[in-house]
Amino acid sequence: LWALALAAAPGSDLQFQFVKAFAGLARTDAQLDTVLQILEEQTPLEGLDIDTDLGWELLISLAAGGRSNAEEIAAALADDHTASGQQSAAHALAALPTREAKATAWASVFDDDSKPNAIVRASGLGFQRAHDLSLLEPYVDQFFASLRDIWQTRSHAIVEELVDGFYPSPLASARLRDATVAWLAANDEAAPALRRMIVEHLAGIERALAAQAVDAADGADADADARA
Structure with a gap:
């Protein structure tokens, strides 16, 4: 993506979209270094307009990678104290890669x-943005323990946001699948709308696990061929 951004026409929408996508996927130290250089306008990119929204995208990427902190996010919010800025700040704070940040996002x-x-x-988007998936492990049980309460006390729209944003789908693990199946089995009398949300997430996890199994089988076949 970075190579495509460099090759795109200066100032073009394509260049902008490649940079935005690169920031969203940046994981390694080198990639995060590049994100910081983009934000500080120290790259070979020509014509890139780092508007407020892109600035937030870059800062969120750095936050998720442990290259930013709450103080820098607060400073950015002070410069953009709009509804959009508040949403971006919530996203960035929830993306910080610490147990404390995830717990604060959840409680908030x-x-x-x-x-x-x-x-x-926005908080859910940041919460799920975890390079270290162990940060989400404690929320498997916590998520299911909260479902009955939020269904009874929140609006349908808010419940949808909470379920979609805080179901720890990035884990894509057998443990998460089994916990989801167990909740559905134990709550067959729960509201159909709530069960439907959980069933949809279960389907996503099952697809992810099936893809993992295919990848593992392909890897085993490749290893066998290499040894033959």
């Missing part, structure tokens, strides 16, 4: 019922 929307839909959605 599960324990506080005053947050609007857009903030709940």
